[in-house]
Amino acid sequence: MKASLPAPTGPEERRRHARRRLARLRATALYRWARAPLVAFIETEASGGLVLMATMVAALVWANSPWAGSYHDFWHAHFHVALGGLELDLSVAHWINDGFMAVFFFLVGLEIKRELISGELASARRAALPIMAAVGGMVVPALLYFAWNSTGPESRGWGVPMATDIAFALGVLALLGDRVPLGLKVFLTALAIVDDLGAVLVIAVFYTDALSFPHLASGLALIAGLFLLNRFGVRRVGVYISVGVVVWYLFLESGVHATIAGVLVAATIPHHVIYDRARFTRRIRTALDVLDHQPDPGTDEDEVQREVAMEIVHEATERWGSPLHRLEHHLAPWVSYGIMPVFALANAGVPIDPGGFLGLFRESVPLGIVLGLFVGKQIGVFAFSWVAVRLNLAALPEGATWRSLYGVGVLAGIGFTMSLFVANLAFDDPQLLEAAKVGVLTASLLAGVVGSAVVAFTGPRKRRAGRPDAPETPFP
Numbered sequence: 001m002k003a004s005l006p007a008p009t010g011p012e013e014r015r016r017h018a019r020r021r022l023a024r025l026r027a028t029a030l031y032r033w034a035r036a037p038l039v040a041f042i043e044t045e046a047s048g049g050l051v052l053m054a055t056m057v058a059a060l061v062w063a064n065s066p067w068a069g070s071y072h073d074f075w076h077a078h079f080h081v082a083l084g085g086l087e088l089d090l091s092v093a094h095w096i097n098d099g100f101m102a103v104f105f106f107l108v109g110l111e112i113k114r115e116l117i118s119g120e121l122a123s124a125r126r127a128a129l130p131i132m133a134a135v136g137g138m139v140v141p142a143l144l145y146f147a148w149n150s151t152g153p154e155s156r157g158w159g160v161p162m163a164t165d166i167a168f169a170l171g172v173l174a175l176l177g178d179r180v181p182l183g184l185k186v187f188l189t190a191l192a193i194v195d196d197l198g199a200v201l202v203i204a205v206f207y208t209d210a211l212s213f214p215h216l217a218s219g220l221a222l223i224a225g226l227f228l229l230n231r232f233g234v235r236r237v238g239v240y241i242s243v244g245v246v247v248w249y250l251f252l253e254s255g256v257h258a259t260i261a262g263v264l265v266a267a268t269i270p271h272h273v274i275y276d277r278a279r280f281t282r283r284i285r286t287a288l289d290v291l292d293h294q295p296d297p298g299t300d301e302d303e304v305q306r307e308v309a310m311e312i313v314h315e316a317t318e319r320w321g322s323p324l325h326r327l328e329h330h331l332a333p334w335v336s337y338g339i340m341p342v343f344a345l346a347n348a349g350v351p352i353d354p355g356g357f358l359g360l361f362r363e364s365v366p367l368g369i370v371l372g373l374f375v376g377k378q379i380g381v382f383a384f385s386w387v388a389v390r391l392n393l394a395a396l397p398e399g400a401t402w403r404s405l406y407g408v409g410v411l412a413g414i415g416f417t418m419s420l421f422v423a424n425l426a427f428d429d430p431q432l433l434e435a436a437k438v439g440v441l442t443a444s445l446l447a448g449v450v451g452s453a454v455v456a457f458t459g460p461r462k463r464r465a466g467r468p469d470a471p472e473t474p475f476p
Contacts, residue, residue, distance in 0.1 A: 079095055098258045
């Protein structure tokens with residue numbers, strides 16, 4: 001007996017239904033064909049970094065054009081929001097840095113939780129190398145910066161050279177193609193995620209001013225409530241997002257930077273799947289039975305049945321997926337191609353006077369940032385990785401050599417997004433902030449160019465004929 005899905009009764013009604021369905025399918029196919037180049041671009045690893053780079057260049061051009069005044073006026077214009085008894089009056093730049101970037105940190109929190117549960121950080125031995133590398137990549141840059149800026153308001157910028165921009169760094173690796181082993185890409189991703197976690201802790205502990213304990217206690221109580229909802233099996237993402245918006249507001253009013261709320265709320269999102277197994281398998285089997293019994297080629301009605309069956313399979317697997325994975329999948333494009341480019345446009349516009357540009361590096365802040373990001377990162381990542389391997393706590397990534405790992409350490413000095421974000425928190429003085437931005441942009445450019453060159457021209461040594469490879473050591 002031929003399996004089928006519920007359909008309109010009566011031959012004429014079925015034919016009309018089939019014609020309408022086919023028309024919709026053709027329109028959908030045309031739409032998918034038209035957007036295929038955009039989808040392919042978005043799914044390319046390098047595309048996020050390319051978009052970020054383009055917006056950075058656009059911000060620099062705008063800030064140094066005859067319309068430079070409009071650049072600063074636009075981002076400093078105030079935008080007022082009132083909802084019931086709650087009122088917020090923030091500049092456009094603050095809405096981006098405190099509001100939009102909370103979504104970025106929410107995605108960072110989802111990535112951290114996924115890696116800790118089922119990713120590279122789930123196993124102690126697999127996690128040892130990226131954790132040690134990330135610790136070295138945070139401690140050494142901070143110490144180098146502090147060596148040049150140990151007193152005065154400049155000293156608050158020690159957290160600026162600590163972070164790695166994962167989008168830029170992975171974008172550079174993706175542009176190098178097959179010359180980069182997959183193990184190195186996984187290592188850099190895990191390193192950047194640990195790096196982001198360190199940056200979040202630094203922001204929460206060291207860049208928090210006066211606290212309002214009632215607001216903070218209320219926010220933490222709501223987060224505890226979200227953990228209880230997770231524990232009791234609540235899987236509706238809308239509940240967590242709605243409460244998360246309130247938590248964001250409470251953290252904003254508490255004095256703790258509001259983006260920390262994004263990370264904490266992300267930690268409450270359910271990772272495990274709870275579903276009606278019998279109902280799920282029944283729907284999948286029904287759809288598969290239809291696909292198994294459809295003739296090829298078939299009639300218009302058979303084609304409709306086949307497409308409906310495929311939609312049921314897609315809907316069932318999507319609906320019963322992990323809430324954490326679903327959120328991460330849906331948010332990633334919005335963050336990569338919306339929030340991060342807008343943040344770059346709002347924060348990377350630095351007025352550059354060609355005559356005085358080199359003179360900036362006689363100042364301690366940009367020099368300390370360049371030393372931290374470009375020099376300190378590569379030293380810290382490589383040295384701490386070498387110690388981890390020598391102590392047999394970890395092994396080199398598959399397909400990687402010490403030379404290529406060193407190149408990845410240089411690339412880790414691309415600190416663009418997170419470094420600019422920390423700079424905004426560290427410096428109240430506009431002149432120090434502008435100097436810090438120049439340092440971040442310069443160091444990131446140096447790290448990107450030099451790091452990509454090192455990775456491109458180094459790699460696993462080829463095995464010599466008749467002789468097994470000896471393990472490569474970083475030092476003679």
